[in-house]
Amino acid sequence: MKHLLSITDLDRPDIELLHKLTDSFAEVSRRAIPKVPALRGKNVVWLFYEDSTRTRLSFEQAAKRLSADTMTFSVSSSSVKKGESLRDTVLTIEAMGVDAVVVRHGSAGAPWQIARWLEDRVHVINAGDGWHEHPTQALLDSYTIREERGSLDGLHIGIIGDIKHSRVARSDVFAYTALGAEVTLVAPPTLLPPSLEGWPVRVSHDLDAVLPSLDVVGLLRMQQERMTEHLVPSLREYTSRYGLTRRRVDAMRDDALVMHPGPMNRGVEISAEVADLPRSVIVDQVRNGVATRMAVLYLLLGQGPEKVLGSDDVIVPELQEVLG
Amino acid sequence: MAERERRSTPPYGGVFVARSQVMDADDVRRAIWRMAHEIIEHNHGLDSVVLVGLQTGGVGMADAFAEALGEIDGRTPPVGTLDVALYRDDIGIRPVLPEAVTDIPVDLDGAIVVLVDDVLFTGRTIRAALDALNAYGRPRSVQLAVMVDRGHRELPIRPDYVGKNLPTRRDEMVNVSPEGVDLGEVVKS
Numbered sequence: 001m002k003h004l005l006s007i008t009d010l011d012r013p014d015i016e017l018l019h020k021l022t023d024s025f026a027e028v029s030r031r032a033i034p035k036v037p038a039l040r041g042k043n044v045v046w047l048f049y050e051d052s053t054r055t056r057l058s059f060e061q062a063a064k065r066l067s068a069d070t071m072t073f074s075v076s077s078s079s080v081k082k083g084e085s086l087r088d089t090v091l092t093i094e095a096m097g098v099d100a101v102v103v104r105h106g107s108a109g110a111p112w113q114i115a116r117w118l119e120d121r122v123h124v125i126n127a128g129d130g131w132h133e134h135p136t137q138a139l140l141d142s143y144t145i146r147e148e149r150g151s152l153d154g155l156h157i158g159i160i161g162d163i164k165h166s167r168v169a170r171s172d173v174f175a176y177t178a179l180g181a182e183v184t185l186v187a188p189p190t191l192l193p194p195s196l197e198g199w200p201v202r203v204s205h206d207l208d209a210v211l212p213s214l215d216v217v218g219l220l221r222m223q224q225e226r227m228t229e230h231l232v233p234s235l236r237e238y239t240s241r242y243g244l245t246r247r248r249v250d251a252m253r254d255d256a257l258v259m260h261p262g263p264m265n266r267g268v269e270i271s272a273e274v275a276d277l278p279r280s281v282i283v284d285q286v287r288n289g290v291a292t293r294m295a296v297l298y299l300l301l302g303q304g305p306e307k308v309l310g311s312d313d314v315i316v317p318e319l320q321e322v323l324g
Numbered sequence: 325m326a327e328r329e330r331r332s333t334p335p336y337g338g339v340f341v342a343r344s345q346v347m348d349a350d351d352v353r354r355a356i357w358r359m360a361h362e363i364i365e366h367n368h369g370l371d372s373v374v375l376v377g378l379q380t381g382g383v384g385m386a387d388a389f390a391e392a393l394g395e396i397d398g399r400t401p402p403v404g405t406l407d408v409a410l411y412r413d414d415i416g417i418r419p420v421l422p423e424a425v426t427d428i429p430v431d432l433d434g435a436i437v438v439l440v441d442d443v444l445f446t447g448r449t450i451r452a453a454l455d456a457l458n459a460y461g462r463p464r465s466v467q468l469a470v471m472v473d474r475g476h477r478e479l480p481i482r483p484d485y486v487g488k489n490l491p492t493r494r495d496e497m498v499n500v501s502p503e504g505v506d507l508g509e510v511v512k513s
Contacts, residue, residue, distance in 0.1 A: 024407065024422035033459045036410040303419045
């Protein structure tokens with residue numbers, strides 16, 4: 001794997017391999033000294049053109065536990081303010097000698113563009129591009145469900161809220177369905193994308209009808225900054241129809257999980273008390289996020305050049321070394 | 325992606341073909357039994373002894389040791405498993421992926437750790453294992469038990485307990501199982 005740009009680049013065995021790796025890195029995180037030397041000497045740069053707290057901290061923690069060095073490029077304190085183009089910024093960073101670039105950008109597709117500009121040895125990880133994709137979030141969400149339920153096969157997962165503006169929803173849908181779950185999107189028509197062509201999902205506008213059949217209730221942040229677009233009459237009306245209130249929890253199955261990618265608007269899409277119920281795995285999502293990003297960084301940066309394995313000359317002694 | 329990662333999980337794109345059997349199941353059982361006695365003798369009992377099997381070849385052997393030690397001494401020492409992939413020195417040179425989750429059930433501070441592996445070859449796995457153990461505490465001593473020492477060391481590492489010294493060529497392959505020890509080659513599939 002060269003880059004992690006889209007969850008759709010991964011098929012089921014790929015995602016399962018990453019989940020298995022994540023198990024190992026979760027164990028590292030539980031140790032008294034939660035650090036391994038695996039990525040010593042590797043340099044990872046955070047290129048964040050959009051605000052992010054948890055994703056950046058999570059990647060930062062992941063890189064440090066792997067002993068990689070990190071640098072942060074944040075737009076607010078950089079030459080972008082002086083008018084430097086994205087391409088020049090990327091080439092400047094590359095010239096400093098980095099091994100991976102973790103990108104968050106407001107425009108869909110920016111990580112692909114950056115991957116084209118960079119030379120071969122630099123890996124690009126998409127940490128969120130516009131409304132488009134957030135593949136590591138999908139990996140950690142599916143990992144969290146797998147941790148709780150063993151497998152996603154045959155589960156019915158609801159994704160509720162502002163689907164239109166959500167890169168999390170888009171990436172989650174493809175990860176969940178690749179792993180054998182059924183997904184239902186629940187949102188008012190104004191908060192759905194204009195077209196759902198190619199999305200392997202069902203759609204409902206009635207949360208109360210769907211809720212009793214859900215194994216996982218995945219909530220999305222109601223993006224209040226979008227409220228100027230008048231997509232819902234009011235937040236209070238949204239809460240009454242689509243918010244996960246205490247009353248709605250009683251309609252859920254006993255073993256159903258509650259998830260939220262954060263940051264939460266308590267009292268809007270999720271009531272304050274529901275967020276703290278034992279069936280809420282929101283804190284587990286954050287914890288698993290670190291292990292998931294360790295797995296991704298390690299899989300991209302810790303493997304050798306393609307030709308080493310499969311070359312005819314050295315495989316046998318290497319093999320005994322691995323097995324013995 | 326992933327053709328490469330899938331190839332890098334066992335059997336690493338090759339199939340083991342046995343040429344000759346050098347130990348049979350009885351030989352393996354007797355070697356375990358003898359080494360178990362040596363572990364008790366060397367440590368004057370089993371106080372503070374912890375067995376740690378290296379993924380994947382040493383895990384079954386560590387369990388076999390625990391069983392033998394329990395029969396001989398009446399006490400079964402704690403058994404853990406260790407995956408050293410993240411401590412290897414060839415990360416970035418070729419695909420190195422963890423095989424299984426490490427499980428060390430006790431604090432290793434002050435413990436006598438007996439590392440258990442099936443085959444000792446270059447010694448690089450053991451070097452990585454010594455590093456990895458640091459994350460779990462500071463053992464009083466670390467000892468090494470292997471079923472086969474096949475030579476070709478690249479680091480100053482030697483085993484404390486050996487089932488069999490087996491001279492080999494570098495391109496040969498040794499396969500250890502409870503059913504016996506075979507010498508052969510890996511043929512690319």
